[in-house]
Amino acid sequence: AAVTGTVDVEPLLLFAIIFFWTPPHFWALALFRSDDYARAGIPMLPNVAGPDATRLQILLYTIVLIAVAAAPWALGYFDAVYGIVSLILGAGMLALAINVYVRRERSQSLRATRKLFAFSILYLFALFATLLAEVVFRALAPMVGGA
Structure with a gap:
């Protein structure tokens, strides 16, 4: 957006990925460090809101994150490699979020x-990589194909 001077869908999708990734990431940290945060x-x-409400929010944001992270592929901005990686990482993130929701x-x-x-750290790194x-x-590809 800064380079082109316009706001297109692609940078908004990248922003949305980070936006929806942040709550599950930090709330997971907040759950296992809640005593430290309370003391401080x-x-x-x-x-x-309590740990149960936090677990539910983690699960809900993770579900939205998976959809948003797959959107660049679904909208044709990226190829199947990204789509497959996105879905595999999303499945891992969802499984762990469900585990957080279930384990009390x-x-x-x-x-x-x-x-x-x-x-979640690996997820974001692998997705953006x-x-x-x-x-x-x-x-x-054009340089290699043309050689």
């Missing part, structure tokens, strides 16, 4: 939230 007086969602016992809950938090790889491949 920081009003994170688990301390304000303290030790299982902490383990589930840590796994989701860690995977795949986007970058497709853009680089598109730029290099």
Whole structure:
């Protein structure tokens, strides 16, 4: 958007991916660090709305994230490689979010939230690395094909 001077769908989709990725990522952290946030007086969602409401929000945002992350492929901006990677990563993210939603016992809950938090970092990195790889491949393909 800064380069072209216009706001197109592509940068909005990238923004939306990060926007919907952020809550599950940070709320997973907030769930397993809720005691620390409470002691510090920081009003994170688990301390304000409770852990069950936080688990539900993580699950709902993850569902929306999967759809938004697949949108660049569904709308034809990226190829099947991105689409497949997006869906595989989304399935992993959803499985972990469901696990966070289901696991309510303290030790299982902490383990589930840590796994989701860690995977969410990998998720965003892999998703954007795949986007970058497709853009680089598109730029290099005419040079390689023409040689």
